Amino acid sequence: MSPPQDRGRAPSIRDVARLAEVSHQTVSRVLNDHPSIRPETRERVLQAMETLQYRPNRAARTLVTSRSNTIGVLAALSTTYGPATSIAAIEDAAREQGYHVNTANLADTSPAGIADAIEHLMLQAIEGLVVIAPQVRVFEVLAASSIGVPFVSLQSTGRRDHLALSVDQVTGARRATQHLIGLGHREIVHLAGPQDWIEAEARMRGFLEAIDDAELGLHPPILGDWTADFGYYAGSELVRRRDFTAVFAANDEMAIGLMHAFRDAGLDVPGDVSVVGFDDIPVAKHVAPTLTTVYQDFHEIGRRAVALLLNQVHGTERIEVEDIVPRLVVRGSTAPVAVRPASVAR
Amino acid sequence: MSPPQDRGRAPSIRDVARLAEVSHQTVSRVLNDHPSIRPETRERVLQAMETLQYRPNRAARTLVTSRSNTIGVLAALSTTYGPATSIAAIEDAAREQGYHVNTANLADTSPAGIADAIEHLMLQAIEGLVVIAPQVRVFEVLAASSIGVPFVSLQSTGRRDHLALSVDQVTGARRATQHLIGLGHREIVHLAGPQDWIEAEARMRGFLEAIDDAELGLHPPILGDWTADFGYYAGSELVRRRDFTAVFAANDEMAIGLMHAFRDAGLDVPGDVSVVGFDDIPVAKHVAPTLTTVYQDFHEIGRRAVALLLNQVHGTERIEVEDIVPRLVVRGSTAPVAVRPASVAR
């Protein structure tokens, strides 16, 4: 005598209703925590659900309510620590609110690749979109394709067509640079990220502001690609000139590659050159020398992004957006500038 | 004279049909690439879709076909390089097949946390599940909750109730250990991962096999938690004993923390102690000293997982599962054992 619901199809709200001897609507009410249900009835319905191993069908619910309970994440470089951490935090926060997360990675940063990823997400009927590690182009495509759902970016973009978390990358970068200046460095090079990345641009801006404030001469920044390999390459080029005493790298990976190149060239960090990174990835405090960097709370950033987005989706009251200011963490890769004949005066 | 479809509701297949002067079924056929449609009719329908900015409603489609075109990913430690890379690869591969990816992270590895994440994914009506960086417990919970969809694990679990990629961690770990033995090391310590992790257990097994084969004495392995911080802690403890000449760490992060501790204690790597890691994260080749490690192609692993899973989902012919064998990468953190009075003999 096997249970009768073995007919291939999953049990529906109506099967539950039949077993509990109520109408399908009553079952629906139990599901949605409707107030006016007699406790006794509710209990009977829950019992029936348990017996039948009932699971609500989200497709059906989405169809009728046109709410998918899903948010999309558009991510670039999702394999690196920062974005990956934020994605995980987003997933956590979304789950807490009963939301699902659908991720699309930007393998390819061409407009076509971007449009493709967005199109993919839109097929899923997402209610909102979080854009991670964004590039300027992404927002242009996004604006052009009028997706019809609110979206949040993890970095201030300056655009007015969407919400953005204010992570004050400019201040973070400025503090990093000021730290070097405070140690007496006057010849500082910036190893930047790709300039179509919003955060790369912001970090460069912070650097330039600090240099400008201190009235120092400007070395042309080097445009990198965020990778440790590029850091190494850039370092190899830099050692040929040796017209600097410190480098501010736009992220930790590049900083680590950079230090490797300096080491290979016989330069001591921080004895000969000071290096500052950005992000404070977990290994930053363990590499040799330990890396002075700027800490970002990626987890908190992810959480806030979801809060902001869902707030917007549900259209309730405006949430206050507080600035997140990254924090300088001083470690062993920076030191006062070496006193040398040529660099003492002025 | 604004377009007439501004009535709030998104255009449906029927709106398109009306505009193209065909039946809704014809539109459906165009959508699904049905063969018997006159090119002229198809064109007219496509035109109408374009005009109305029509987008198929996935919820409706899922409801009627009971295929969600979505796979789930259950991930632990998704913020680290390996899992994050595999997740990105999974997303890519799935997207190529028109599939969406829904991720749930295991913040908390308690059975309740695991069950919660699985339940969350099941609500989404996924067609299959990829389990990343799995712990033994996950599969127990998974087996117990009889989710009714195929799932694939990224590591061989030895269980028979699901598919698994064969990434031969055991061989990888054995090669790492043999490399140390080949350099003359006889006192080798293993800094392992948590033993409820399948890959940690496999790496430990490879280590033990190599030690056993070489008939060396066994140092009790240290059980870590994968983090660089723990590596540092373990290293600080180890330097008090100094009864070893090499350490094989179960992943690169711990290896980096370890080297930091040795450095702080005045030990030279590889002069006094050799260190091997596992994974070959991008910074491994840039830290000081550059880290000898075992390379894993996380991207390929992710791709194969999707291929295997979708193959299972569609029930076509069995796919051949080829072993992926990780590759030893020798760098600067390992060297022949130092010749010292006590260790020359034997």
Add this chain to the structure above:
DNA sequence: GATCCGGATGTGCACGTTCACATCGCTGTC
């Protein structure tokens, strides 16, 4: 020239849920 066949298209229903509205019985009020 009647018949059959297959290509091209249309008709109605089903999927599982929620929404709007209807119904029923009980309580309290004047």
Add this chain to the structure above:
DNA sequence: GACAGCGATGTGAACGTGCACATCCGGATC
């Protein structure tokens, strides 16, 4: 004691799509 009001429940329709089946038309077959 009639009636409003409300709590508890039921009824039917709708959401947008795909499937099974029906229909229509033109050409090939004998």
